[in-house]
Amino acid sequence: MNHAQRISDLRSDLEHPLLVTSLPNIRYLTGFTGSNAYLLVGHDGEAVFVTDGRYGEVATRLVSTLDDVELVVYSGAVRNVLADVLRPFGRVGLEASHVSWDFVREVRNSGVAELVPTSGLVEGRRMVKDVDEVEALRAAAAAGDAAFSDLESLAATAATERELGWALVDHMRRGGAEQAGWEPIVAVGPHAARPHHRAGTGDVRPGLLLLDYGCVVDGYHSDMTRTVWRGGQVDTEMERVYQAVLEANLAGIAAATPGATGHDVDAACREVLRSYGLEVHFIHSTGHGVGLEIHEDPRAAKESDHVLEPGNVITVEPGVYLEGRGGVRIEDMVLITDDGNEVLTTSPKEWMAA
Numbered sequence: 001m002n003h004a005q006r007i008s009d010l011r012s013d014l015e016h017p018l019l020v021t022s023l024p025n026i027r028y029l030t031g032f033t034g035s036n037a038y039l040l041v042g043h044d045g046e047a048v049f050v051t052d053g054r055y056g057e058v059a060t061r062l063v064s065t066l067d068d069v070e071l072v073v074y075s076g077a078v079r080n081v082l083a084d085v086l087r088p089f090g091r092v093g094l095e096a097s098h099v100s101w102d103f104v105r106e107v108r109n110s111g112v113a114e115l116v117p118t119s120g121l122v123e124g125r126r127m128v129k130d131v132d133e134v135e136a137l138r139a140a141a142a143a144g145d146a147a148f149s150d151l152e153s154l155a156a157t158a159a160t161e162r163e164l165g166w167a168l169v170d171h172m173r174r175g176g177a178e179q180a181g182w183e184p185i186v187a188v189g190p191h192a193a194r195p196h197h198r199a200g201t202g203d204v205r206p207g208l209l210l211l212d213y214g215c216v217v218d219g220y221h222s223d224m225t226r227t228v229w230r231g232g233q234v235d236t237e238m239e240r241v242y243q244a245v246l247e248a249n250l251a252g253i254a255a256a257t258p259g260a261t262g263h264d265v266d267a268a269c270r271e272v273l274r275s276y277g278l279e280v281h282f283i284h285s286t287g288h289g290v291g292l293e294i295h296e297d298p299r300a301a302k303e304s305d306h307v308l309e310p311g312n313v314i315t316v317e318p319g320v321y322l323e324g325r326g327g328v329r330i331e332d333m334v335l336i337t338d339d340g341n342e343v344l345t346t347s348p349k350e351w352m353a354a
Contacts, residue, residue, distance in 0.1 A: 186211055229353065244273055278320045
């Protein structure tokens with residue numbers, strides 16, 4: 001991934017230096033994967049990467065691959081280091097969504113004349129994935145698909161929801177992926193009526209099973225949901241719900257094209273569920289961007305005015321939840337392309353488990 005070019009591209013958007021404090025944004029710009037860093041990107045070419053002694057060797061190698069980036073490795077109080085880095089500048093932008101009030105006060109006390117809140121300067125660029133990012137997202141999606149293809153063998157050896165979740169994670173890790181920062185959602189029967197059910201000690205038994213899980217490849221996430229019926233007497237009401245959600249999922253995917261808004265995708269899903277009399281049971285938005293973070297822009301929601309463009313990757317995940325009965329959600333990762341879209345998650349969507 002061409003991190004030097006990303007820093008250069010960001011500079012072209014800046015009216016004054018920007019102090020990047022969001023670790024996902026720093027990773028996007030530099031490739032740094034540690035837990036402590038600051039990146040000052042100047043609008044006139046200067047840049048300073050700040051980290052502590054734990055990452056000195058790693059940061060030295062990293063900065064050597066970037067253009068015109070100075071490295072500062074510190075020990076002691078970071079506020080003193082940032083004061084030295086920022087003091088030469090009269091105005092400095094801060095990422096308003098990623099700093100605390102205490103941090104702002106410390107930066108003000110460093111002698112910087114003016115602090116300017118900014119929003120979305122890096123995140124806006126992150127919305128459009130390049131070839132390397134798409135490759136990582138596609139690999140992460142493939143790892144999730146591979147785990148789903150072995151669902152029956154994994155379920156046969158899992159006694160509880162939690163054990164099945166661990167089995168899915170282990171399968172993806174054996175395939176070369178890393179564990180995501182969130183626990184898989186494994187919901188059996190009535191538990192599936194909770195959109196974010198926490199997998200617990202519920203038995204993995206025949207009947208309704210909802211799985212929502214993902215992994216990470218080269219820092220990029222996958223996210224997929226499938227709902228299946230695993231043997232036993234079929235619940236005809238849930239089968240009807242499944243058909244409605246599947247049609248909504250497909251309608252949302254069809255609407256996810258260049259020039260459409262996140263609202264358009266959400267509306268396409270809701271129109272289908274409304275025709276079934278089930279929209280009232282769709283209690284969350286349709287989707288979100290996926291990348292270095294599992295939830296990022298652009299969003300697919302009622303209030304979303306994001307205009308989709310090639311390189312965006314979003315989820316389309318309509319769901320219907322019936323308290324005490326169960327729920328159905330079907331989620332795919334969708335890459336917006338020049339002439340439409342590509343669905344990155346390719347697991348089958350049959351109601352009856354294989």
